[in-house]
Amino acid sequence: MEIHHHQYEAVIVGAGGAGLSAAVYAARGGANVAVISKLYPPRSHTGAAQGGINAALGNLEEDHWEWHMFDTVKGSDYLGDQEAIELMVRKAPEIVYQLEHLGLPFDRTPEGKIMQRPFGGHTRNYGEAPVKRSCHAADRTGHMILQTLYQNCIKEGITFFDEFHVLDLLLEDGVCRGAVAYEIATGDLHVFHSKAVLFATGGCGRIFSFTSNAHALTGDGLASVYRRGVPLEDMEFFQFHPTGLYPLGILITEAVRGEGGVLRNDQGERFMERYAPTIKDLAPRDLVSRAIYLEVREGRGIGGKDYVHLDATQLGQAIIKAKLPEIADFCRTYVGVDPVKQPIPVKPTVHYAMGGIPTDIDAQVIVDDQGTPVAGLYAAGECACVSVHGANRLGCNSLLDIVVFGQRGGVRLAEYVKGADFAPLPPEPEAWSVSQIERFLKGPGDHQEKIGALRAEMQELMMRDVGVFRTEEPLRQALAGLKALKARYQEAEIDDRGHRFNTDLLEAIELGNLLELAEVAAAGALNRQESRGAHYREDFPQRDDANWLKHTLACKVAGQIEFSYKPVSITKFQPKERKY
């Protein structure tokens, strides 16, 4: 294994929407920046986002940022930080216009403006009825955003290290010094000495078995900073998207319901009318997912099984072909269902981590309730927690989040590196990474434990005990189970001992990251004794603002998870009962 050394003012880890936005604006700000990604950038999971990006443009009907702010705050079950949410929604129209100016091919209204449609939890006049706020390009909006941002990175001449897997953050005395990455094609290590690092590595949905998340979403960035003593915020809040294609878990966009599709149980009943009388099928995702679970629990799943129907047959051929072509293709390809004629089988699928690396509104990582920053460390996108999504994210707010805070991070990063020096590298900066690799390449080869089997056990355990409904005893069992899995992971071995494109090794390293994060999520879920947003405790079914209107910070101290808290920013909207 060779060790290579590089020096860049700033390193961005991850090349989805947040990383690429940051790269464009860091470069425009004059920073000498390198982007490291374990995938070719256009393979990133931003490309799988379907429905749209929110902005109160009012192109089709009256809309205001204040309404968007209220919906986002209420959707977050009042855990979202209102200062950050206000900034994001006020900035949204400008961000959408900027994307259009960068070339993004939005769908158009007859007058040639950007087309918009309704989405879950987005309403006019503070909850009256659904509003058309989601700006879209058919049902491939994420694909278009990813492509457009990558194209503009090429235009800016940004340096990419494609298929480089991050292993470690170099952080000492509260100052960021760079990162270490593994070159997948050769097996060499690369030490990136930098003044600043921005993590934009996306989510970690692969801690669960039934998920819309790509295989690549193993939380490498989250685990890298967590191991170096940076806390993770609100990791107990995991979003289940109500409509995962049964039995695969592939995302079926909320735009199906935005365009008029409805959910039905085994009796053909439009059951969301009972759970959310005002906005029905366009209620936020936490409510709809719980409703589906309850229908199934009460025996009203289709044929008594654990799924329901998403009925889009009333939309007609023309709308489905023009507005939902990708999902129609998924349904035909994977389950042989033509959504024009037949209902789509769906079940809630693990979709999005509301929690992540705590940051301020400039994507700067902060470690406590005092706003103490880590010099030179930034995070944006799903791996970060600003927190604009609180306990439950609204649809089409994550594409907005990644562009707004990716961009702000890029701008801030460029300013920071102008005024900062390169802090010296620690001695042997690659040591920890080398030890991780060598443990797998030089193991004794008796194959007691296999990575694939351990991962499957972890994913099943998380799905069963840390899912939509949670209670104390199963959560304790989950934590014990994860502890046992972590011990067995220490004995696990791989088959491939080579240096060239060793994905066996990478999957082993990724599992190490997943196990860390699964433990934080399960411990957080046990710790939070209330129900809020996506976190539902059957033994504590009420929201408890007196004790729990606060963010969780989970920190690794001497191998143990320690919890601390920080207050929620509440400016315009006082917490109220959440009804739809």
Next chain:
Amino acid sequence: MKAHFKIKRFNPEKDREPHWEEYELEVEPTERVLDALQTIKWEQDGTLTLRRSCAHGICGSDAMVINGKNRLACKTLIKDLGSHITVEPLRGLPVIKDLIIDFTDFFAKYRSIKPYFINDEPPPDVERRQSPRQRARFDDTTKCILCGICTTACPVFWADSRYLGPAAIVQAHRFLFDSRDQGAEERLPVLSAHGGVWKCRTVFNCTDACPQGIDVTGAIAEVKKLLLFRKL
């Protein structure tokens, strides 16, 4: 059902030449080829190497030759192939290991056509206007996921590595037919040069293989037409 996989393997750290290896496993007919390949990797042979990420045909990572045709392993179901399945790396680009090919040349050609929006006029405060009809004009080529399937299905590309290949031309088409873009003068010289669109012999392999259903050959023909009428 029992499935029989025959997979072309090559690890340059060990092998002088590629060779076939065979695997048998239980699969559901509704499973994706990708699921079966991962089962082989996780349960039988961890050295089997392939790229994959989203597993539903949108990231473009797992393009490979399956039963003789270029396809995405995550968009191909076992039931559509039967019990005997052969898997090889894409043709026409160097193999790094097993099913992994080297995309360096592919992305260099993609970059050569300036795959980004060009319009130096100051933008308005709001969106640039574009009619639904103008938007529909280039919709097909916006679907490209850069998986490499079309380019590595093209016999002209196999024979002449100087050819840009269908994927790069599809990307050029996406901008050339966008009413807002003004970069045609910068792109057309590359497209009309020796390795450009005139190499295309309209074999239609690209169109047949595209997992996004893009009319690739049609898009290349439209770029040819654009070049012709510009010259006249």
